[in-house]
Amino acid sequence: MSKTVGVKDLIQKKDKLSKMKSGVEKSIPVFLFCLASISVLTTVGIVSTLVYETFLFFKDVSLIEFFTTTELKPLSPVEPKFSILPLLTGTVMTSLVAMLVAIPIGLTTAVFLSEYASPAVRKxxxxxxxxxxxxxxxxxxxxxxxxxxxxxxxxxxxxxxxxALSPGIVMGIMIIPLVASLSEDAMNSVPNAMREGAMALGATKLEVTLRVVIPAAISGIIASFVLGISRAIGETMIVTIASGSSKNFTFDITQSMQTMTAYIVEVTSGDAASGTTAYYSLYAVAFTLFVFTLLMNMFARYISRKYREAY
Amino acid sequence: MKDMNMDIAPEKKSYIDLNVVQKKMSARILLNKIVNYLFLLSTLFGLIVLVILLYRVVADSIGWLNIDFLTNKLSTSPDRAGIVGAIIGTVWLMIIVGPVTMVLGIGTAIYLEEYAKKGRFHSFIQTNITNLAGVPSIVFGLLGLTIFVRVFGFGSSIIAGGLTMSLLVLPIVVVSAQEAIRSVPQFLREASYGMGATKWQTIKNVVLPSALPGVLTGMILALSRAIGETAPLVVIGIPALLIPIPGSLFDSFTVLPMQIYYWTIDSVLVDEYAHLAAATILVLLTVLFVMNSVAIIIRNKFQKRY
Structure with missing residues (x-):
């Protein structure tokens, strides 16, 4: 008698357990889905705050003033002027210097590591x-x-x-590993048979590199350049410290130039009162920055996927 | 060369003039050799800069980096200034960033790898994470300023900074956890199902433990990124004042990179501040070096290959 009760108890216990189990099994994916959607919410948060506050900014300042005039005086008490062009030139010039450093050095580093260096040296x-x-x-x-x-x-x-020169150079040095490792990955994925084919025809390593490996890996290499540029545009601390805060519209890299990122730092730490046009200009600049980097990242992914030679 | 010409019977004229070939070839081989050294030189350029940078930091901080510097509070007088507040602030920040990114990052990775059906929604989240990884850190700072500081009303507190930083490094954790989970072989999962385990039991008892080294490595890398990141915190508004040592999540705080920032820009006014900045950099780099070494050790030691 007692034995059957025991079995019944056991069965009941098992039923209870499996009910609990199936409850857990059902709720876990829902919970994990919520966690995964946080990353989507982050994007929504970024885009919506930027768009909303940028919209408020363009109520005060016309698009034409923002993109075509050349004067930027956000905190001037008399007649504040808002043009993004001085910041754009600052960003473009520092990034240009950076890429002039990062592209040649990064690419040759990649070539050396992938084509010339022995495995031990490479390691x-x-x-x-x-x-x-x-x-x-x-x-x-x-x-x-x-x-x-x-x-x-x-x-x-x-x-x-x-x-603009010094932070540009240093930024370039910072970006070398990015360009080098992405380009090297692209070169490594070129099959050895192609190198051997060229060598069998009497090509030197340099000729193999220039005429076979680089053309075959070009999509990955260009993607690495584009990602490097996007990194340079979004870089903040180097330019904030070393490039100064001059808002003149100039292309002279020996003088102080403010980048978009440095402007954001200056206005936020300068305590532009919330609700002023200067405060909203922050978001308009950040939105421009966000759009630029996003487009470049998407472009980089697009070319590396679209034009990849699959072997 | 002449010997080779002899080998090819002299009466039968070779179609290839080996002399010409030799002449051209030697120039090409020489060029290849020169370029080889040029490429090596350019590879070493980065390393030379690294050495100069480290040398400068060490040389500048000699005499400044000592026990007093590590245990004193902030001060306007360079002789008495210390970074204990910044160190504690960094620890507080990690107390937020660590657990938050761990739960969010691993949860997202499990969902994407184990539960989500491969399809439009899956690739939507995936693309979204890739894009987030490319958003400049300063934009995350603005997000934090708008949402956490203003809307939620946290002010420039540890919790606002920590949550902002968590969102910033989240993609790193997600991507590395995904890779780790993906590298767990299917037969382990099947063996677990074969023993009657449910999906969640399999994930909890089989997949996660064997993915742990990869997940931990990603976590450490994410934390070391968060420790060195400055821009979002500047935007959130960590003041340059002498902040008291924080006691709770809602206190204002400062961290090592912020201190480096303020001392570097103020070194124009007081020369000694450059030394304080260098000493702080040395502390920061040491912390990062230790963390990265641990990550490498974990990866090499515990990562199983199937």
């Missing part, structure tokens, strides 16, 4: 170069401001204490 050099990517940007900012700028002033006496 040592590659992680060391990646260290450059792990250094916080604030450290690069310090380096640009206290070392590179004074050094450059030895050669270019006219160089300002803050200028």
């Amino acid at each position: 040592v050099l590659k992680p060391l170069i990646e260290v450059l990517a792990g250094i916080p940007t604030i450290v690069y900012g310090f380096f640009a401001f206290t070392f590179v700028t004074p050094l450059l002033r030895e050669f270019i006496p006219a160089l300002g204490a803050t200028n």
Whole structure:
């Protein structure tokens, strides 16, 4: 008698357990879905705040003034002027300098690591170069401001204490690992048979690299350049520290220039009262920045996917 | 070369003039050699800069980085200034960023890898995460300023900074956790199902434990990114004042990179501040170095290959 009761109890217990189990089984995916949707909410949050506040900004300032005039005086008490062009030139010039450093050095580094270096050398050099990517940007900012700028002033006496050249160069150094490792990945995925085919025809390594490997890997290489540019545009601390806050519309890289990112830092830390046009201009600039980097990232992914030669 | 010409019977004229070939070839080989060294040089360029950078930081902080510097509070006088407040602030920040990104990141990764059907929605979330990873950190700062500081009313507190930073590094955790989960072989899951385990039991008892080293590595890398990141916190409005050591999540705070920032820009006014900045950088780099070493050790030691 007692035995049957025991079995019944057991069955009941098992039923209860499996009910609980199926409850857990059903609720877990829902819970995880909620967690996963946080990342979507983040994007929604970013886009909606930027769009909303930018909309408020363009109630006060016309699109024409923002994109075609050249004067930027956000905190001027008399007649504030809002043009993004000085910031755009600052961003473009510093990024240009950065890419002039990062593209040649990054690409040749990639070629060396993927085509020339022996496996042993590669194993040592590659992680060391990646260290450059792990250094916080604030450290690069310090380096640009206290070392590179004074050094450059030895050669270019006219160089300002803050200028676009020095942070541009340092930013380029920061981006080298990005360009190098992405380009190298692209080159590594070129099959060896192609290299061997060219070598069998008597090509030297350099010729193999220039005529076979690089053309075959070109989509990945260009994607790495584009991602590098996008990194340079969005970089904040190096330019904030070393490029200064001059809002003049100029292309002279020896002088101080403000980038979009540095402007955002200046206006937020300058306590532009919430609700003023200067405060909203922050979001208009950030929105421009966001759109630029987003487009470039999407473009990079598009070319690396679309024009990838599959072997 | 002449010997080779001899080998090819002299009466039968070769169609290939080996002398010409040799002449051209040697120039090409020489060029290849030169370029080889040029490429090596350019590869070393990055490393040389790295060495100079580290040398500068170490040289500038000698005499400034000592126990007093680590244990003193902030001060306007360079001799008495210390970074204990910034160190504690950094720890507080990690107390938020660690758990938040762990739950969100691993949860998202499990959902994407184990539950979500591969389809439009799956690729939508995936693309979204890739795009978030490319958004400049300063834009995250503005998000934090608008949502956490203003709308939620947290002010420039640890919780506002921590949540902003969590969203910033979330893509790193998600992507690395996804890779780790994907590398768990299917037969482990099938063995677990074969023993009568449910899906969640399989994930909890089989998938996650064997994905753990990869997940941990990603977590550490994400945290080290958060420790070094400055821009979002500047935007949120960490003041340059002498902030008391924070005691709760709702207190204002400062962190190591913020201190470096303020001391660097103020080094124009007081020369000694450059040394304080350098000493703080050395502390920050040491912390990052230790964290990254731990990540590498975990990856090499515990990662199973199937």
